[in-house]
Amino acid sequence: MKKISIAIDGYSSCGKSTLAKQLAKQLGYVYVDTGAMYRAVTLFAMQNNFINDGEVNTEHLVESLPEISIHFELNEENHPVTYLNQKKVEAEIRTMEVSNNVSKVGTIKEVRQKLVFLQQQMGAKGGVVMDGRDIGTVVMPEAELKIFMTADNNVRAKRRWLELKEKGQEETIESVLENLKHRDNIDSTRAESPLTQANDALVLDNTNLSRDEQLKLVLKWVKERTSA
Numbered sequence: 732m733k734k735i736s737i738a739i740d741g742y743s744s745c746g747k748s749t750l751a752k753q754l755a756k757q758l759g760y761v762y763v764d765t766g767a768m769y770r771a772v773t774l775f776a777m778q779n780n781f782i783n784d785g786e787v788n789t790e791h792l793v794e795s796l797p798e799i800s801i802h803f804e805l806n807e808e809n810h811p812v813t814y815l816n817q818k819k820v821e822a823e824i825r826t827m828e829v830s831n832n833v834s835k836v837g838t839i840k841e842v843r844q845k846l847v848f849l850q851q852q853m854g855a856k857g858g859v860v861m862d863g864r865d866i867g868t869v870v871m872p873e874a875e876l877k878i879f880m881t882a883d884n885n886v887r888a889k890r891r892w893l894e895l896k897e898k899g900q901e902e903t904i905e906s907v908l909e910n911l912k913h914r915d916n917i918d919s920t921r922a923e924s925p926l927t928q929a930n931d932a933l934v935l936d937n938t939n940l941s942r943d944e945q946l947k948l949v950l951k952w953v954k955e956r957t958s959a
């Protein structure tokens with residue numbers, strides 16, 4: 732069967748990575764979690780004290796960009812694990828502290844240029860599922876299937892809250908909801924490749940869909956594009 736490129740964009744905590752992982756597994760494709768890459772740069776900035784009280788020292792971070800290397804390795808379950816400068820950072824990049832700072836880092840043009848370049852290299856051979864905010868519009872505008880995901884705010888906050896809880900991070904649903912809204916706002920209004928729906932993207936609102944129903948629907952879309 733023909734291998735295609737699949738771009739998944741949408742708001743924070745819509746289940747993009749869950750869907751992307753399921754699709755990659757089912758289709759034998761490579762999964763690229765671009766949000767993890769922005770999170771890794773944010774962690775680097777925090778570790779080097781380039782972020783103070785939510786303010787990013789853009790000049791210092793941009794100067795240090797050549798020192799940042801990010802790659803993924805597959806674990807025993809075949810899930811990609813994020814590495815920052817050869818060190819496993821999968822857990823560190825998922826904390827609320829990183830979540831609170833990451834959208835600001837994502838507004839920096841030079842950070843985006845570096846990560847988009849890396850992402851395009853990772854997707855160059857096709858047979859890839861990539862999720863993020865600018866995949867269908869900037870990173871892989873030629874992708875055969877583009878999906879724009881959305882879901883009700885309260886449903887998203889509850890899902891994210893549960894995810895954090897399972898990892899032992901106790902937050903209130905209210906603070907998680909605030910973080911989501913705040914990130915959505917920065918992600919959608921930034922000057923540099925903001926989150927927008929590509930003209931040719933299919934909208935997937937999963938407020939009332941189970942993971943299985945959602946996967947079934949998207950596999951149908953994939954089939955329509957690979958069996959032609």
Ligand code: DC
Pocket residue numbers: 743744765766767769770833834837862863864865866914918
């Ligand atoms: O998907 P995520 O929540 O892990 O993404 C973390 C942040 O990174 C998100 O707030 C916006 C930013 N991001 C981005 O600007 N562009 C991408 N392609 C992916 C993520």
